[in-house]
Amino acid sequence: MLSKAIAEALNKQVQMEAESSQAYLAMASWADIQPGLDGVAGFFFQQADEERMHMLKLMKFINERGGFAVVPALEQPILTYQSLIRVFQEFLKHEVAVSESINELVHLSLAEKDYATHNFLQWYVTEQMEEENTARILNDKLELIGEDKSGLYLFDRDILAYRGKK
C-alpha cells in the first residue's frame, strides 16, 4: 500500500510525464511545418509517445498499489521556436528537470522505507540517464553544425537513429 506522501509524489510525476509528452508533441508539430525537418518532427512525435508510456506505467503502478492515479490538467506547452537549437536546448532542460524529479522520488521512497516503489523507480533512473545523454549529444551536434546547411540536412536525416538506441 502506498503512503499518502508517495502517492502524491508519484501523481506529480504522472503530471510531469504528461507535460513532457505535450511539450514534445508541440515541438514535433513545430518541426513538421518547417522545411526539411521531417526527421526532427518524427523524433519528437516518437518522444511524445514515449513520455505518454512513462505516464501510463506510473499510473498502473499507483493503482496496483492501492493508490489512485489522477489524470492531470495540462497547460499549453511552448508552441513555436526561433531556431532548431532552441528546441533542443529546451529538450535538454526538460529532461534534466525530469531526472531531478525522479531523484527526489527515489530519495522519498527510501525515506519512507517503500522498497517496492524504490525498485520500480530504478527503471526511470536508467531511462533518464539515456534520455539526458541523447539530449546532450544532439545539442553538442547542433552546436558543432551551427548554420551549416549540409550539416543540418545530415542531422535531420540521421536523428531517428538516436531513437533506435533506446
Ligand code: FEO
Ligand atoms: Fe519521461 Fe523523458 O521523461
